[in-house]
Amino acid sequence: MTNISPPHHDAPLPSGTAAPDFELPSTPDQKVMLSDFRGQPVILVFYPEDWSPVCSDQLGLYQAVFPEFRKHDAELLAISVDSAWSHLAFAKDRNLHFPLLSDFEPKGEVSRAYRAYRSEEGTSARALFVLDADGVIRWSYLSPVGVNPGADGILRALEEIDGKETP
């Protein structure tokens, strides 16, 4: 026995960590840079795949709750390893109006940076991050892959950020 704990491969980047910056395609010809959203909270939603039933429920729910996120001036960016063309068709089919970013090449690079990647499956994990206006992770959560984590944790994190930022 040693007193060195094994690294937590299954834990996403924790609260208090500066969120790694990235630039990813949001459409076949447009890119989105995380640091462009400095000054407002950002919700990062990593999800395994377009089209799978739980993902669609989860993102559909977030679209429905979106006005509540906006009350906190928050932006939502959803990320998976699917291609920009798949995202485009998926967003249109499911009526999603927030950006779906494509962590496609190099595959899963951003997901890995957030420790939200499932190497065996080759997809992003189902993980949530709430970043404050300074780009610091204030809450992160890894959901079992088949379980929709809902929106309550995100709202609580946004409220906590608001509470602490109110002078």
Add this chain to the structure above:
Amino acid sequence: MSQTQWEAVLVSPVDETRDHIQGSAGAPVTLVQYGDYECPYCGEAYPIIKETQARMGDRLRFVFRNFPISTSHPHAEHAAEAAEAADAQGKFWVMHDLLYERQRQLTDRDLHAYAEELGLDVERFDKEMTEHMHEQRVHEDFMSGVRSGVNGTPTFYINAVRHDDSYEPRVLLDALEQAAAGRP
């Protein structure tokens, strides 16, 4: 706060004056459903609830709250408002049942026809629908669901704790019977 998992419990307790309720407040077990009229899974759950109510009788109190996921189900919001408009005329449950029995026909025109079929004051119904008089109520239900950890529809709460297991008849009935017997 970090990788916290919160227990999913009902944040808005059942309110006898506000909620849509079948069964007695004295029942040993209360089942709360957050549902969407256009959601096919809610449509599957509908006869299961009926059967469960028939089996448990007055030992079960059932509560329905609105959780329309409009992005996935374009008619769900108006259907929820229609049930509330029927409630304003004392006919919530008959409308609720009708909407689930015909959940593939939920256009505004269908909703109007159902109001007629149920003998509602259609003029009042149409006015309340046009003015979205019940939108706020539906939204309150929706947000109480979001804050209680509703992550899709249907989501059930048994005595205020989210039922994460299946709602297949046997499983649901067992969970309800256990709760009725006071076992966690």
